[in-house]
Amino acid sequence: MIFEKVQEKIAEQLGIDTDDITMESSFIEDLGADSLDIVELLMALEEEFDIEIPDEEAEKLVTVGDVVDYIKNNQ
């Protein structure tokens, strides 16, 4: 469930197909995101899941899986 929602937000943010987004995809290397895309995406996810992602944690979120795990552990 969380993965699907995250997938949807990423697709929306980056204008790509949900099918291209897997748990292993790296935002920058595989999905072509730039640093501002990531900030925007995390802001959208914070709103969606009603969580706070501190900057120190945000830096560690490299792949889609990292984000899904973070949300699972902090919801």
Added chain:
Amino acid sequence: MQLKGKTAIITGASRGIGRAIALSFAKAGANVAINYSSSHIAAQEVVNEAIKYGVKAEVIKADVSDYLEVENLIERVLNEYGSIDILVNNAGITKDNLLLRMTEEDFDKVMNINMKGTFNFTKAVSKVMVKQRKGKIINIASVVGIIGNAGQSNYAAAKAGIIGFTKSVAKELGSRGINVNAIAPGFIETDMTAVLSDKIREQFTNTIPLKRPGKPEDVANAALFLASDYSDYITGQVLNIDGGMVM
């Protein structure tokens, strides 16, 4: 009506240049949020003038150097108008003195209102504009930030800071359809310059190729251009409005 239906926030719009910008935007069809920090009656008069153009206008008190107050203001304007299309960071003060006599307090005060105020508003509004994928931010710097001025090291530092800030944010937000530019006024007749002696005014005027001090409306015309679609391909620039004083 270059700004029909747009919403603009102008900081320090109760008097001087900010007032002229707010009224020129209202005349061009924009709804205007008139920010001020202490001149309530003057701010209310600006609103009364603005609504004559058939737009919505309101006063919003906030100290630009206080991030929380700024964030609340942005939220209030967004809730009321649904978008924020234009931000003008105009609020500013001077506390002139020779460096040897300048107190730390006067340095901090000028930095906090001019420089940090611009940071506060730009940061808070950029969240909104990035989502909109559109916006115009106009920062009022000064020619003093480019050429320096004896007796204004605090003010010149803040204004030079605003120019560097403008260029950096223009680079960060360009891909999101947001234009960020600065205006550097020269010698403009407002309360800020009314304190200067006739002799100094004359000296200034002599150094201006167009041989007159500027009017707040001269600056407002440039702000209107930078707020309108006519400047869609311009970002990260500093436009001097100074009668040719600096070139």
